[in-house]
Amino acid sequence: MxxxxxxATNTDPEQHESSPAASPAQEAAGMTSSLAEIHGNNEPYSxxxxxxxxxxxxxxxxxATFSGFASNIYFPALPTLAKDFxxxxxxxxxxxxxxxxxxxxAPSLWGPISDARGxxxxxxxxxxxxxxxxxxxxxxxxxxxxxxxxxLQSAGSASTIAVGSGVVGDVSTRANRGGLMAxxxxxxxxxxxxxxxxxxxxxxxxxxxxxxxxxLAIYSGVFLMFLIAILxxxxxxxxxxxxxxxxxxxxxxxYPLRLYQKYTKIPFTAAAALSSGGKNSNNQxxxxxxxxxxxxxxxxxxPVVLFLAIYYAGWQLCITAMSTLFxxxxxxxxTHIGLTFIANGVGSIVGTLIAGKLLDMDYRRVKEAAGTTDxxxxxxxTGGDSVSLEKARLRLLPIFAALQCGSxxxxxxxxxxxxxxxxxxxxxxxxxxxxxxTQTAISTYLVDVFHAGHHAAAAGASINLARCLLAAGGTTxxxxxxxxxxxxxxxxxxxxxxxxxxxxxxxxxRYGAAWREEARRKQIKHEEDQARAEQGxxxxxx
Numbered sequence: 001m002x003x004x005x006x007x008a009t010n011t012d013p014e015q016h017e018s019s020p021a022a023s024p025a026q027e028a029a030g031m032t033s034s035l036a037e038i039h040g041n042n043e044p045y046s047x048x049x050x051x052x053x054x055x056x057x058x059x060x061x062x063x064a065t066f067s068g069f070a071s072n073i074y075f076p077a078l079p080t081l082a083k084d085f086x087x088x089x090x091x092x093x094x095x096x097x098x099x100x101x102x103x104x105x106a107p108s109l110w111g112p113i114s115d116a117r118g119x120x121x122x123x124x125x126x127x128x129x130x131x132x133x134x135x136x137x138x139x140x141x142x143x144x145x146x147x148x149x150x151x152l153q154s155a156g157s158a159s160t161i162a163v164g165s166g167v168v169g170d171v172s173t174r175a176n177r178g179g180l181m182a183x184x185x186x187x188x189x190x191x192x193x194x195x196x197x198x199x200x201x202x203x204x205x206x207x208x209x210x211x212x213x214x215x216l217a218i219y220s221g222v223f224l225m226f227l228i229a230i231l232x233x234x235x236x237x238x239x240x241x242x243x244x245x246x247x248x249x250x251x252x253x254x255y256p257l258r259l260y261q262k263y264t265k266i267p268f269t270a271a272a273a274l275s276s277g278g279k280n281s282n283n284q285x286x287x288x289x290x291x292x293x294x295x296x297x298x299x300x301x302x303p304v305v306l307f308l309a310i311y312y313a314g315w316q317l318c319i320t321a322m323s324t325l326f327x328x329x330x331x332x333x334x335t336h337i338g339l340t341f342i343a344n345g346v347g348s349i350v351g352t353l354i355a356g357k358l359l360d361m362d363y364r365r366v367k368e369a370a371g372t373t374d375x376x377x378x379x380x381x382t383g384g385d386s387v388s389l390e391k392a393r394l395r396l397l398p399i400f401a402a403l404q405c406g407s408x409x410x411x412x413x414x415x416x417x418x419x420x421x422x423x424x425x426x427x428x429x430x431x432x433x434x435x436x437x438t439q440t441a442i443s444t445y446l447v448d449v450f451h452a453g454h455h456a457a458a459a460g461a462s463i464n465l466a467r468c469l470l471a472a473g474g475t476t477x478x479x480x481x482x483x484x485x486x487x488x489x490x491x492x493x494x495x496x497x498x499x500x501x502x503x504x505x506x507x508x509x510r511y512g513a514a515w516r517e518e519a520r521r522k523q524i525k526h527e528e529d530q531a532r533a534e535q536g537x538x539x540x541x542x
Contacts, residue, residue: 046171053171053180059231060164061184063123066130066157066220068191071099072345073216076200076338077209078323084209085143089324090479095150096320097472102154104468108292110159111461114166115291118235120228122163127224130156131217138213158464165460169447170234178363178393181444182356185436193345200338291458292465299515300449301459304394305466307504308442311401312467313474314408314494315435318428319344320475325487330421343425347432355440359393366392390512393445397438397505404434405495412491439463449516 048056074096082092106126114122133153140146164184172180202211233239295301319341326332326340366388407430414423443463450459474494481490 048171054183055230056171056232056234057168057180057183059227060160060167062223063127063160063227064164064184065191066127066216066223067103067154067161069195069219070130070134070153070157070216071096071103072191072195072319072341073199073202073212074099075319075323075341076196076334077203077212079327079337080203080209080334081146085146087143091143093320093475093479095147097476098147098151099154100316100468100472100475102151103158104465104472106155107159107162107461107464111162111166111458112291114159114163114235115458116237118233118238119163119167119170120231120233122159123227123231124224126156126159126163127220127227128156131220131224132156134213134217134220138210138217158468159461162458162460162464165443165447167234170236174448175363176360177447178359178440178444179356181447182352182359182440185352185355185440185443190345190349193342193349195345196338196341198338200335203338204334292461295446295450295459296462296466298519300512300519301446301462303504304442304445304508304512305463305504307397307501307508308438308463309466309470310498310501310504311404311435311438313471314404314498315431316471317474317478317494318408318411318431318491321478321482321487322424322428324479325415325482326421326424329415329418340421340425341428344428344432347429348436351433351435351437352440355437358396359441359444362395363392388513389445389448389516390509393441393448394505394509397441398502400434400437401498401502401505404431404438405498407431407434408491408495408498412494413488416486416488439467 046053078089078092078096081095082089085092110122110126113125130153133149133156136149137146137153140149165181168177168180168184198215199212202215203209205211296305322340323337326337332340407427411424411427411431413419414427443460446459446463478490481493485493
């Protein structure tokens with residue numbers, strides 16, 4: 001396995017961020033004072049100030065809503081679709097399974113593309129596919145077309161999450177990444193709350209379920225134009241800290257670039273050279289579609305990603321079964337089914353906002369306890385002066401894991417015993433809250449680990465690959481399992497599997513730091529061997 005995908009070394013460019021006092025002119029312009037440091041060849045990690053970073057993350061977050069909308073807006077219409085296409089609930093659930101399979105596979109292609117060719121290129125490609133699929137779904141006339149186009153729709157929307165994780169990694173350091181990642185996750189979870197409401201209203205109206213896909217087509221088309229105009233290219237391999245000119249820059253990026261040159265008094269060519277780290281701006285990375293797979297099966301990621309995938313699958317099983325169970329057990333209509341998803345969505349949003357604050361607080365606490373002088377905690381050595389990423393990111397996850405197991409048991413047995421519908425609805429709030437807290441923490445952890453090797457989007461893609469494929473398998477068997485052993489026992493089995501999955505978290509906690517240090521040494525040795533090989537070639541040429 002290449003050490004490149006396990007790199008978490010002290011060469012991380014995040015170390016160069018600093019924040020001395022700003023001059024009045026810079027404050028008036030809204031730029032950080034670190035721009036002035038360029039004279040000392042100590043350039044800022046990013047030329048974007050806090051407001052601009054927030055806007056970039058906001059745009060990435062809105063882009064990620066399409067994955068959630070395409071998934072959650074669809075759930076209330078499942079019983080109606082089964083009737084219209086004259087198929088069983090098990091067969092119509094296969095459209096959910098297909099969506100999840102492609103949701104796992106597609107980022108493995110688009111994540112490496114965005115890491116090599118740029119975030120904007122990946123966004124534009126995925127949204128074009130998504131738009132075409134939505135139009136096709138609105139016009140579909142048979143079950144086969146429905147299932148194929150749902151897969152294509154997923155291939156277009158799912159990658160926005162992985163690419164967005166890369167964008168957050170581009171413009172943030174470990175000190176503020178938890179909060180920005182939470183902002184990103186909160187935005188993409190809005191559809192979990194409002195998507196089913198919109199879907200239920202559209203499916204139950206005179207327009208029918210086809211209006212769901214027309215709505216998504218219009219929404220994606222308008223946003224694509226907005227994204228092209230506003231979102232700057234953030235991939236550091238292309239634009240450095242954002243100060244290097246590129247044809248892929250959005251209109252928004254021109255503003256901080258002009259201010260960057262104005263207040264540093266440096267000609268554009270010099271600023272571009274500094275922000276590129278002296279590298280050739282035309283030098284493009286090779287697209288490595290196997291990067292997510294290498295990350296997934298690496299020691300630094302494998303155990304904790306498996307843990308996340310199992311807990312994500314439990315969440316998906318719950319919300320996939322909700323529509324059918326609430327209709328059959330409580331007699332709800334499509335509109336009322338859509339309303340029952342509000343609790344799950346609100347829990348998810350609350351969870352990620354709290355998680356972001358907890359992650360930043362834990363990072364600062366662990367950093368202070370370690371007594372490290374590292375600006376951003378990028379040190380990954382096992383010595384006493386390092387910041388433990390495991391303690392900073394994973395410390396609270398056992399508590400949330402226990403809560404999620406309890407919520408699944410509550411959901412299953414409340415329906416099984418025909419308890420008032422308020423009980424299973426409350427359980428979905430807890431499930432959404434705990435599942436997304438787990439996802440936010442582990443996503444931030446993996447971006448921390450793999451950002452130094454410029455594989456932040458590939459790391460996000462590895463998460464999608466594991467969680468969506470596992471969830472796809474789960475949604476296939478959950479209804480047959482419920483029909484065979486009952487709702488209560490079926491979700492008891494799910495909770496038991498989640499308890500066993502805690503083993504992956506324990507392994508990561510115990511061995512994660514040592515494995516990263518091992519990877520760091522392998523990376524250094526690999527770079528030294530490459531340097532010696534290049535030196536030998538040069539001597540032979542002479």
